Amino acid sequence: MIIGAGASGIGAAVKLLGQGVRDFVVLEKADGVGGTWRANTYPGCACDVPSALYSFSFAPNPAWTRAFAGQPEILDYLRDVATRYGVTPHVRFGTELTRAQWDDTARRWVLETTRGRFTARLVIAGAGPWNEPLIPDLPGLLDFPGEVFHSAWWNHDYDLRGKRVAVVGSGASAVQFVPRIQPHVASLHLFQRTAQWVLPKPDHHVPRVERYLLRRFPALQRALRSAEYLGMEALGVGFRHPAVLRAVQAVGRAHLLATVRDPALRRALTPDYTLGCKRLLFSNEYYPALTRPNVRVHPHAVRSVEGSTVVGTDGSRSEVDCVILGTGFRILDMPVAERVFDADGRSLADHWRGSPSAYLGTTVSGFPNAFLLLGPNLGTGHSSAFMILEAQLAYVMDAVRTIRAAGWSSVDVRPEVQAAYDAEVQAALPSTVYNAGGCSSYYLDVNGRNSFSWPWSTGRMRERIRVFDPAAYTVRAESDHSDRPLGDRA
Structure with a gap:
């Protein structure tokens, strides 16, 4: 079985x-x-x-x-x-x-x-x-009058356009969906308990000719897989010897500096721990999305939900129509x-x-x-x-x-x-x-x-x-x- x-x-x-x-x-x-x-x-x-x-x-x-x-x-x-x-x-x-x-x-x-x-x-x-999915035990969440869903149970029938949205969590899922919903919502409140290391993502479209060559010559794909494996294993050395990760952290800091000009926001997004202690995140779109006028980053966890208001542990209050839980598994x-x-x-x-x-x-x-x-x-x-x-x-x-x-x-x-x-x-x-x-x-x-x-x-x-x-x-x-x-x- x-x-x-x-x-x-x-x-x-x-x-x-x-x-x-x-x-x-x-x-x-x-x-x-x-x-x-x-x-x-x-x-x-x-x-x-x-x-x-x-x-x-x-x-x-x-x-x-x-x-x-x-x-x-x-x-x-x-x-x-x-x-x-x-x-x-x-x-x-x-x-x-x-x-x-x-x-x-x-x-x-x-x-x-x-x-x-x-x-x-x-x-x-x-x-x-x-x-x-991990659903946080937030006081008052069950009584929230608007829409609530976890990223793993995304409600595609709910139209986010023009809505005031609270995102709870800033992990791997949030890093991916926040840039996609940000252009469509009226306001986005990101509640970030801990700042994350976000590295640039070396992603790109694979041209048709490259796909043809990989299909025509399987050895090329095996070589690509081996190269990617060795590259990831080289990064893994740093996980076992944290001092090695300082060079990678420099890449993360440069990425943050290049995309977030506001010093206060940059401080809020700067991690205070060694890269790799939490799951590594990759995105070219996340930081730019957080700099948009309709986004507010709350560098605090959520304390409670009172009616349609999400209350942060710092006492901040945000009136929203929808709560999206990016709280992992x-x-x-x-x-x-x-x-x-x-x-x-x-x-x-x-x-x-x-x-x-x-x-x-x-x-x-x-x-x-x-x-x-x-x-x-x-x-x-x-x-x-x-x-x-x-x-x-x-x-x-x-x-x-x-x-x-x-x-x-x-x-x-x-x-x-x-x-x-x-x-x-x-x-x-x-x-x-x-x-x-x-x-x-x-x-x-x-x-x-x-x-x-x-x-x-x-x-x-x-x-x-x-x-x-x-x-x-x-x-x-x-x-x-x-x-x-x-x-x-x-």
């Missing part, structure tokens, strides 16, 4: 089909594939990773029309991969997982969904961290963790207690035969999610091959192995910019622990997660009712 038909679920399905496994189902609560790229349709929605790198290595796309693809093209790409590789017939659309529990007697997962019950030997959770308290239970009925969220942890970001002790894609401590601030995903898929598929070939009924990562790995990761994080950059970011969970970031290079990740090691697991054969590590079976 695969949960989710976004990039993770599609990739897992393609790999299963590639090794001859056809007895699987993909559960998808929506009516189409694409995951976050299907759900997010806000104006200006695009990727901040180069297109050639933001795609599967086994399914290169020479037809990208921009160096950084927009949402419609990425969604079309994922749909094409799902169709071309035969994934779509395995997807059960409009089917949402409500509960999955491990049955230790049957050694199967029992999954309750909105369309009935399933049982499965193995579960691959591909719902991902960019699944459920439930990155660490992933909703799927509340729906997956061990044999004793304890949820994955109960096990984590606010601090997600998984061996190699993929398996959790007490949850046999279950694999998380884009799981805890695999996030990087510089590379493509597809690079992480493909590294994990190699590991999961090796596990599937091993389990099937050996005839094992279950594999469960040993708690001491998971604990040792987690300690290794946490020991490496304090020197990285994620922890030492001087900011408060979504990388840190409710307990103040970094449960999101990978502290090393992507190359090290690919090497570390490449091969499934049965010795790290407690393994049981179909006829075996003992519960011992594989190493004890010699």
Whole structure:
């Protein structure tokens, strides 16, 4: 069973089909594939990773029309991969997982969904961290008389022309949609809790002749992908050695100075932490949009909403017709963790207690035969999610091959192995910019622990997660009712 038909679920399905496994189902609560790229349709929605790198290595796309693809093209790409590789017939659309529990007697997962019950030997959770929007608990928001929506649930039926709009949040989504709506609204109030580092985006239209050459000579696209990978990895050195990022910060400061002439506004938009401590943002349009006469930047969070007035923590009051929440996603308290239970009925969220942890970001002790894609401590601030995903898929598929070939009924990562790995990761994080950059970011969970970031290079990740090691697991054969590590079976 695969949960989710976004990039993770599609990739897992393609790999299963590639090794001859056809007895699987993909559960998808929506009516189409694409995951976050299907759900997010806000104006200006695009990727901040180069297109050639933001795609599967086994399914290169020479037809990208921009160096950084927009949402419609990425969604079309994922749909094409799902169709071309035969994934779509395995997807059960409009089917949402409500509960999955491990049955230790049957050694199967029992999954309750909105369309009935399933049982499965193995579960691959591909719902991902960019699944459920984060809605802030703002006093009075529920009583706001105007229109309220999150950027991930954009209301295209609401006409913003001539409206007074408050935008809450200044992260990756806001940086993209603010320039698109600014020319049409009467006034725009941007509530910015923390100033962001915004770098110029080296985006451009890909000429038709270049697309032809990439299609005609696949080696060119492989070379482009490799060049983009090496460039992103060079930037990644700075994330592990924050002093290196000073040169990149100079680019950010120059970009701000060149586009924002007003000294007071420039001060409000100048970050007070090391670049990379929060997610890197790229835009050529964001700063210019904030300088327009109909825009006011509030360098404060929102305290409350009183009727149609949004009140900042500085006491400022803004009368608006619409509130748009650009407040991101439930990155660490992933909703799927509340729906997956061990044999004793304890949820994955109960096990984590606010601090997600998984061996190699993929398996959790007490949850046999279950694999998380884009799981805890695999996030990087510089590379493509597809690079992480493909590294994990190699590991999961090796596990599937091993389990099937050996005839094992279950594999469960040993708690001491998971604990040792987690300690290794946490020991490496304090020197990285994620922890030492001087900011408060979504990388840190409710307990103040970094449960999101990978502290090393992507190359090290690919090497570390490449091969499934049965010795790290407690393994049981179909006829075996003992519960011992594989190493004890010699």
